[in-house]
Amino acid sequence: MNSLREVWGNRFGKYLMELQRYLQYVFTGHLAIVLLFSIGAAGYSYSEWLKDVPPDLPAARLIALLLAASTFIATPVTLLKPADAVYLLPLEKELPTYTSRALSWTFFSKLPLPIIVFIVALPMLSAYEIGSKPIFGLLLLLIIAVLWASVRTEFLYRKANEGQGVWRDRFIRFVLNALLFYAVLSDQWIILIVITIAYLLYATLWMKKANVQPFPYDHFIELEQNRMMSFYRFANYFTEVPHLKGSISKRSWLGLFMPDANVEHTDAQSFLLRRTFIRTDESFWLWLRLTVLSILGVLFIPFPIVAFIFIGALAFASAIQTLQTLRGGDEFRMDLLFPNTEETRPKEIFRLTERVQWLQAGLIVIAGLLMHGLSITPFVMGAIVLIISEATIRLSNNKDEE
């Protein structure tokens, strides 16, 4: 049906624009440099390792497992939206027009990973004298076929079972995929035929079961929302993402920092912001991650001057991110109507940011004492965190007031 084809076409166009919009932030700046250096260093180590490979390594099995690992997770990308559960309901018979395009995109979007594993594995296969050019060609075709089968089967399994127990299906396919790749790499053609037949029977089983089930819109919509939310969370580390809804965790183990309130003696904004910071995953984990990275920097960077720069940069990042998450977005909150909210909220945001940065400084001093002993260096490190944090908070304050 033309209508569903157009629906997919429109959504796919918008989805690509959305991906492009955020990926430009992700792959510019410091991540691109980190990736470039990491890939360069990994490539160099791999080429050095290939010069003198350990003779007893089961290379064929290892590569079969790696290829299986890169092909067995095939979560469908459907681009379905919550309203589809209502509006597409009468079009269920025509839905394959939509889902076949969704599965094609899922296949092509997941193809680069196993192809990269294959290309990286080629020199290793040569080093161990496994296979020949025709075998490598067959292996490439098999990778493409296995990925396509994985994408189709996972979709059918999810449709038949409303997504329940998907890891059982993935485990079975992981084993089948690994055996198929191993059969080609070790010239065991009978195993290849037997496993191929088993795979076809397995896929046919789920095709038959899926055909008699109504389309589980709720499952696929939830899956799609979770997938996009993961992407937005990732992109949020690099730029501000408006779609992101903060997930909440109780974190009662931090109850010490959220004592029972006496309403007469506690400031409303202080009470609210403290709980927002501790219970909102985004703000809490971001600060904790940057603090742990900073501590690792103190413990493992041998040159103090480099460690100073490293912890200073992270102090700036955690102070600015904490300020931004506590300020919140533009949406209406009930505390906007509280009697003296304009005066107290900015003050409490700065106060809480100061406190968490003091805590970070304290942890850095402890890590510094472990690394450098009782000397001036740990205290210089703590002072750097405090000075950079305080400067960030005050400059941010002035910028807001301008």
Next chain:
Amino acid sequence: MAILDLKDVTGGYSRKPVLHEVSFNIQKGELVGLIGLNGAGKSTTIKHIIGLMNPQGGSIEINGVAFDEDAELYRKSFSYIPETPILYEELTLREHLELTAMAYGLPQDIFEARSAALLKEFRMEKRLKWYPSHFSKGMRQKVMIMCAFLAEPALYIIDEPFVGLDPLGIRSLLAQLTQRTENGASVLMSTHVLSTAEKHCDRIILLHEGSVRAHGTMDDLRKAFGRPDASLDDLYIAMTEEADYEQLT
């Protein structure tokens, strides 16, 4: 002195106003219904009153104080229940109540007494440690209502309060409103449940296309429309048909 006084309020989201010289007032102890079609300007009127929007013309005073004169005193004088419950996902029910008590400066003993009574009235005593993600829409609305009633201000501004509430919740809300108006508080209530508005409101303001078309008691409105036995539903439909006819001619 009127508790709420709007004089010739003109305002909206852009330069093209949604509200056109809206004037009305609410006296002490009155429950006034703000009635109008979707898009008539009810929510925009409320947003101007609670200080989320600035009027392009005219004035708004609560207890004789304009927002620009003393924002803190102005805000302390009212509490607001929005149409869609807006809660903090990171706070429990008890913490929502505590936060409200802190913001409005309630002493601890008064907070405990008032919150216990409200929790009992709205049957939420066993849910004190629950987070909003576990609440139904009606329960979320009850949290908003309890927080608004906890502060006991001079004026309650309530936007579509019955949406999502079960019959017992509606009864509790109406009982609370009656009790509070008897104690001298005033209420501005926007609603589409006309039978309830007719039964409980002291006065009705009929808003149409951003202007006050008629206001007064039910008897005043019946006289104005020349329909002595009409219900509020009949008057409401008559008003919209009259307005449509005026537009056509």
